[in-house]
Amino acid sequence: MPRERSRPGSDVAWALALAAVLAVVAVVFVARPFLRDPAPASDQLDELAPEARQRLALAEERDRALAALKELEFDHRTGKVSDVDYRAQVGPLRRRAAEALRALERGEQPGHERSPDHGQRVS
Amino acid sequence: MAAALAVFVVYTALAGNGVAQLKPSTLAGHGGDVTVVGAVVGKVTGDAYGRSGMRFQLRDIGSAGAARVPVVYRGSVPDLFKTGRDVVVEGTLRNGVFVAKPGSLITKCPSKYGPGKTTSST
Amino acid sequence: MAALGRAALLLAFGLIAYALIAGSYAAWKRRRRLALSAQNALIAAFPATLVAAAVLFVALGRRDLTFAYVAQHTSHKLPLGYALSAFWGGQEGSLLLWLLILSGYAGLAVWLNRRSRDLVAWTVPVFALVASFFAFMLCFVSSPFNVAPAPADGAGMVPSLQNPYMLAHPPMLYLGYVGLTVPFAFAMGALLSGRTDERWIVATRRWTLAAWTFLGVGQLIGSHWAYVEIGWGGYYAWDPVENAALMPWLAATAFLHSVMIQEKRGMLKVWNMVLVALAFNLSLFGTFLTRSGVIDSIHSFSQSPIGGWFLGFLVLMVVLSVALIYWRLPLLRTKTRLESLVSREATFLYNNLLLVALCLTILWGVLYPVLSDAVRGETRSVSKPYYDFFLHTFGLPLLLLMGIGPLVAWRRASLRSLGKTFLIPFGFAVITGVVLLALGFGSSWPGLLTYTFSAFVVASIALEFVRGRAATGSVVRLIGRNRRRYGGYIVHAAVVLLAIGIAGSSAYQTVREQHLRPGQSIEAAGYTLTYRGSTDVRGANYTGFRALLSASGHGEHFNLDPGMNDYAIEGPSNEASIYHDPRSLGDVFTKAQLVKGNVIDLQVLVKPLVNLIWAAGFVFVLGALIAMWPDAVEQRRLAARYAAGAVPAGL
Numbered sequence: 001m002p003r004e005r006s007r008p009g010s011d012v013a014w015a016l017a018l019a020a021v022l023a024v025v026a027v028v029f030v031a032r033p034f035l036r037d038p039a040p041a042s043d044q045l046d047e048l049a050p051e052a053r054q055r056l057a058l059a060e061e062r063d064r065a066l067a068a069l070k071e072l073e074f075d076h077r078t079g080k081v082s083d084v085d086y087r088a089q090v091g092p093l094r095r096r097a098a099e100a101l102r103a104l105e106r107g108e109q110p111g112h113e114r115s116p117d118h119g120q121r122v123s
Numbered sequence: 124m125a126a127a128l129a130v131f132v133v134y135t136a137l138a139g140n141g142v143a144q145l146k147p148s149t150l151a152g153h154g155g156d157v158t159v160v161g162a163v164v165g166k167v168t169g170d171a172y173g174r175s176g177m178r179f180q181l182r183d184i185g186s187a188g189a190a191r192v193p194v195v196y197r198g199s200v201p202d203l204f205k206t207g208r209d210v211v212v213e214g215t216l217r218n219g220v221f222v223a224k225p226g227s228l229i230t231k232c233p234s235k236y237g238p239g240k241t242t243s244s245t
Numbered sequence: 246m247a248a249l250g251r252a253a254l255l256l257a258f259g260l261i262a263y264a265l266i267a268g269s270y271a272a273w274k275r276r277r278r279l280a281l282s283a284q285n286a287l288i289a290a291f292p293a294t295l296v297a298a299a300v301l302f303v304a305l306g307r308r309d310l311t312f313a314y315v316a317q318h319t320s321h322k323l324p325l326g327y328a329l330s331a332f333w334g335g336q337e338g339s340l341l342l343w344l345l346i347l348s349g350y351a352g353l354a355v356w357l358n359r360r361s362r363d364l365v366a367w368t369v370p371v372f373a374l375v376a377s378f379f380a381f382m383l384c385f386v387s388s389p390f391n392v393a394p395a396p397a398d399g400a401g402m403v404p405s406l407q408n409p410y411m412l413a414h415p416p417m418l419y420l421g422y423v424g425l426t427v428p429f430a431f432a433m434g435a436l437l438s439g440r441t442d443e444r445w446i447v448a449t450r451r452w453t454l455a456a457w458t459f460l461g462v463g464q465l466i467g468s469h470w471a472y473v474e475i476g477w478g479g480y481y482a483w484d485p486v487e488n489a490a491l492m493p494w495l496a497a498t499a500f501l502h503s504v505m506i507q508e509k510r511g512m513l514k515v516w517n518m519v520l521v522a523l524a525f526n527l528s529l530f531g532t533f534l535t536r537s538g539v540i541d542s543i544h545s546f547s548q549s550p551i552g553g554w555f556l557g558f559l560v561l562m563v564v565l566s567v568a569l570i571y572w573r574l575p576l577l578r579t580k581t582r583l584e585s586l587v588s589r590e591a592t593f594l595y596n597n598l599l600l601v602a603l604c605l606t607i608l609w610g611v612l613y614p615v616l617s618d619a620v621r622g623e624t625r626s627v628s629k630p631y632y633d634f635f636l637h638t639f640g641l642p643l644l645l646l647m648g649i650g651p652l653v654a655w656r657r658a659s660l661r662s663l664g665k666t667f668l669i670p671f672g673f674a675v676i677t678g679v680v681l682l683a684l685g686f687g688s689s690w691p692g693l694l695t696y697t698f699s700a701f702v703v704a705s706i707a708l709e710f711v712r713g714r715a716a717t718g719s720v721v722r723l724i725g726r727n728r729r730r731y732g733g734y735i736v737h738a739a740v741v742l743l744a745i746g747i748a749g750s751s752a753y754q755t756v757r758e759q760h761l762r763p764g765q766s767i768e769a770a771g772y773t774l775t776y777r778g779s780t781d782v783r784g785a786n787y788t789g790f791r792a793l794l795s796a797s798g799h800g801e802h803f804n805l806d807p808g809m810n811d812y813a814i815e816g817p818s819n820e821a822s823i824y825h826d827p828r829s830l831g832d833v834f835t836k837a838q839l840v841k842g843n844v845i846d847l848q849v850l851v852k853p854l855v856n857l858i859w860a861a862g863f864v865f866v867l868g869a870l871i872a873m874w875p876d877a878v879e880q881r882r883l884a885a886r887y888a889a890g891a892v893p894a895g896l
Contacts, residue, residue: 015249022296023256026289030263033281045275047363048440056442059886064509071655074727078712081654082662089656144614144624160624172760172840199838199846202405202475205816 058104065097146183148190150216158213159221160184163206164191171200181221184209192216198225247312247390250300254341254390257293257348258380260286265373272366272437280366284359287369288352290376294345298332301341301389305329310395314338320401320814322786327407333415334406336551337389342416343532344379346423350452351376354427358448361887368434375426378558387551401814404787410470417463418490422528424456425493428500429525429566432518436569441514441576446504447883451873453504457497458869464490465862476821478756478834478850480858483632485611489531492611495604496524499597506593509655514577515570516597522566527604529559534611585657592650596643603639607632637691641698644744647737648702651709670704692752699741699748706734706741724871732872739865742857749831749854758848760840770851772798772833774805779843787812789820792837792845799828807837807847830856 028035048056072089075081081089145153147161161181171177176197183190194212204210208230214223268283270276301314305328310316318331318338333339351372355365383389428449435445467487468480481487500520506513533555570577583590610627617625652666677700678693686693713723713731724731755770766775774796782789791808807822824833831853837845 011246012248015246015252018296019249019252019256022253022293026256026260026286026293029289030260030282030286032285033278037278040278043277045271045277045280045362045366047275047438053440053442056444056886060443060511063882063886064511068509068655074716075654077716078709080652080662080666080712082659082665085654085657085659085662144626146624149623158626170841172838172846199836199848200817201477202819203403203816208816 055104058100062097062100062104065093065100069093069097144211146190147181147192148183148188150190150192150221153216156213156215156224158211159192159194160209160211161192162209163204165206167204167206171197179206181210181212192221193219194221194223196223196225196228198223198228201228201230203230204228246300246304246309247392250297250304250390251384251388253293253297253300254380254383254388257290257297257344258377258384260290260293261348261373261376261380264290265370265377268366268370268373272370277362280362280369283369283373284355284365287348287355287373287376290380291345291348291352294341294348297383297390298341298345301332301338302329305331308399310399311392312389313391313393314389316393316396316399318400318402320399323399323402323407326412327402330406330412330415331402333419334402335389337383337387339415339419339532340379340383340387340551341389342419343423344376344383346419347372347376347379347426350423350427351430354431354449354452358431361444361448363438364431364434364440364444364448366434367437368430371430371433371437372426375430375562378554382551382554386554401786404810404812404818405474408470408474410466410474414463414466414470417459417466419463421456421458421460421463421490422493422532424452424459425497425521425525425528427452427456428521432521433566433569436518436573439573439576443508444887446508446517447887450504453497453501454869454873457494457501458866460490460494460497461865462862464494465859465865469859473821473823476819476836478821478836478848478852480855483607483610483629486535488607488611489534492604492607493524493527493531495600495607496520496527499600499604500524502593502600503597506590510581510590511579512581512583512590514579515574518570518573518577520597520601522563522570523601523604526559526563526566527608529555529562533559587653587658587660587663589650589653589655589658592646592653596646596650599639599643599646603635603643606635606639640744641691641694644695644698644702644741647740648698648705651705651734651737666708669708670701673704674698674701686753689748689752692748695744695748695752699745702737702741706738709734728874728876729872732868732870732874735868735871736865737868739861739868742861742864746854746857746859746861749857750852753853755851756848758846760844761847762844767847767849769833769849770798772796772849772851774833774835774847774849776845776847779808779839779845782808782810784810786814790839791820791822792847794822794835794847796824796833799826801826801828803833805833805835807835809838825856830854830860832856 069090072081072086072093076083076086144158144160147159150157150159159181162184163179164182165180167177167179169175169177176195177200179194179196181192181194182188194214196212211229212221212223213227214221216222264283264287267279267286271279271283301312303309304312304315305319306325308315308319308321308323308328314335314337315331318334319328323331331338333342355369355372358365358368428445431445431449435441464487467490471482472478472480500517503513503517503520507517533552583594585591610631614624614626617623648670652670653663674697678697681687681693681696686696710720710723710731713727714720717723717726757767757769759765759767761767761776763776763778766773768774774794777793777795779790779792782791787810789808789810791806794805794807796803796805803824805822805824808820809817810820811817819836822835824835825831826833831851832855834850834852836848840846
């Protein structure tokens with residue numbers, strides 16, 4: 001291993017300069033939201049309003065019901081679920097899915113006086 | 124279901140009755156088969172396959188205590204065995220000398236990556 | 246140079262501290278810009294840490310011995326690759342690796358999910374809390390950038406670490422350990438923000454799968470390394486350090502399964518929170534175990550500078566996790582109940598119970614010495630028989646469940662349809678069992694059961710593919726449309742390979758040991774090995790010997806040369822010689838030590854099917870990749886569900 005030529009002064013200077021640059025860039029990046037928007041209309045952090053939460057829960061319920069139906073069909077086609085079991089289960093599942101879809105549509109009814117749920121809509 | 128788990132955990136507490144691991148300083152007075160954990164000190168003499176076996180001394184790991192236990196060992200020597208290593212060995216204390224069970228010597232790897240092992244296999 | 250590293254770490258610490266404090270305040274008081282600012286700080290911590298890491302890498306590459314860390318873990322003669330790998334060979338470096346990976350993961354995960362502002366607003370401080378511990382340790386307790394007058398040469402690296410596996414094993418494990426922080430942070434973020442929906446699961450599903458894969462592969466690499474390098478003939482010794490990685494992996498496995506139930510049925514929300522916290526805290530515990538020596542003796546714990554800190558942090562995180570879950574218990578409770586004890590949900594539940602039970606048994610085994618020392622003043626420890634007992638008790642039913650699960654339908658399976666689907670795999674297993682029994686495999690009942698259950702699982706998985714292909718037309722389409730399910734089946738197949746490999750090489754192995762003079766032979770399991778003589782070897786930093794063996798058996802002829810290397814600085818090390826038998830997928834493993842003159846003590850282990858273990862690793866990765874593979878249709882659906890236009894991307 002070749003011995004390094006020691007130039008401690010220059011090394012330290014480089015190091016400090018680099019560190020300083022990094023720090024400045026970091027600080028600017030951290031301050032960016034304030035620099036970009038010094039006087040915003042609203043500084044409120046959006047959160048899900050109760051209706052939005054409700055709707056989300058319904059959407060997840062709907063997706064679950066639809067996925068369960070899809071799996072039931074697949075399992076039936078591959079023979080894992082017998083005809084008897086299939087008939088027994090498909091009815092209730094379809095009803096659940098239909099209910100979830102209906103509930104979701106109801107929620108989307110006009111009456112668009114929705115409180116800000118801007119957490120869902122995105123800039 | 125939680126109850127089942129709890130019962131089982133209690134059971135293991137009783138079932139896993141563990142093997143005593145003693146330190147050189149606490150070895151005195153224990154008869155029968157025990158396991159000793161210690162650091163190798165001093166010179167390692169003799170030959171593990173020779174008639175009189177390999178001889179070395181153990182002290183407590185980490186402490187600067189004065190307790191020293193002489194060990195006689197026969198059998199295969201594990202990886203990285205040398206003075207200063209932490210080892211685990213099974214055997215019996217006889218007349219102040221710890222006679223090791225052949226092949227039971229294990230080194231503990233100092234870097235904490237992967238323990239050193241003996242000839243016993245999984 | 247060291248000054249730059251130190252400065253970079255201080256910067257990282259400052260950014261992380263800001264992310265923690267400002268982020269918590271912003272989330273609590275709902276300040277949008279401050280929350281964004283905290284998010285940026287967390288993201289910026291990665292480049293700062295990267296600079297510090299680069300400084301250390303360069304110092305290692307150059308063998309700059311003014312860095313105390315470099316002097317402790319490398320030497321001039323050490324080849325470059327290993328010198329660089331010394332980055333994670335010591336305490337300070339491995340802390341830096343943790344922070345590097347954590348800041349990278351955290352920044353990426355947060356940025357990908359930035360649209361879910363309320364969730365991320367709380368996730369940021371959780372990430373920052375974990376990161377702040379490591380940054381604090383690196384800056385003020387255990388710095389890799391201490392300088393000292395350079396010694397003539399460094400302390401070098403233990404020879405058993407100078408192995409290609411050493412380049413892969415620790416980073417893999419860390420990618421896994423640290424990766425488990427991601428689902429944890431999002432889960433706690435969800436609890437803090439009061440969101441009870443699946444957003445956090447959707448965001449972290451692939452992260453969890455990836456971390457789990459890395460952890461699994463890392464362990465396999467470590468086992469392989471122990472097998473070929475440490476050379477005692479085994480690959481897993483239930484050592485605390487090994488268990489440290491197994492426990493979080495088991496918890497993560499349980500979590501991966503139970504999360505599926507939450508997605509499909511909306512159940513088990515509390516259980517999932519508990520599991521993700523368990524997995525994360527176990528991975529912290531694992532890191533702590535490996536680094537602090539607490540298990541050796543309760544006294545050596547206090548000598549390690551970081552032991553106390555780590556324990557304190559671990560306790561803090563456990564308390565926080567428990568408190569948060571308890572606080573949000575009312576929100577998490579659902580009314581959905583298990584419809585039937587014979588359903589796929591139920592098998593998932595049994596699987597979870599078994600996995601967690603195994604995990605806790607191992608934890609108990611690991612803690613036993615510490616507890617017994619504290620309570621009785623005498624260190625007692627458990628060993629192989631304890632672990633083997635529980636591995637059999639829990640592992641065998643788990644193996645069986647892997648075969649049962651796919652055959653059972655969701656919600657409810659009638660016994661009649663069960664009977665039909667079970668018939669073929671059950672029959673296949675019974676026939677296999679009887680045949681094996683006739684062939685003499687009854688010598689080990691765990692081995693026999695493993696093989697029989699494996700046959701059941703293999704048949705069950707094969708049937709899934711056959712039936713599925715019949716339904717969709719081609720295997721490729723089948724897998725393409727059901728990536729998670731069939732990826733999962735492939736992973737199960739890997740586990741079966743693993744089980745068979747472990748059973749074969751432990752339950753059915755043959756061990757022989759003998760002193761040999763040149764010309765003498767030893768027999769083992771149908772192989773005959775003849776000792777021809779010994780020869781000296783020499784390397785850059787060692788001298789040693791090799792025993793030359795010629796062997797034959799089962800229609801094959803091969804040579805082996807086991808021996809020992811004596812390293813100048815580090816001491817003697819075993820060099821095992823292994824023959825991989827293509828016929829049996831097993832190994833003939835040999836170890837030799839010089840007794841006197843050229844008489845050797847030769848140990849021969851014949852390990853059937855052991856190579857299946859390593860093969861399983863590849864299948865495992867394949868299955869995980871398939872399960873992880875993004876599905877455009879699925880992504881769109883999730884996007885529509887959570888936010889207009891945004892993809893709630895995990896990875």
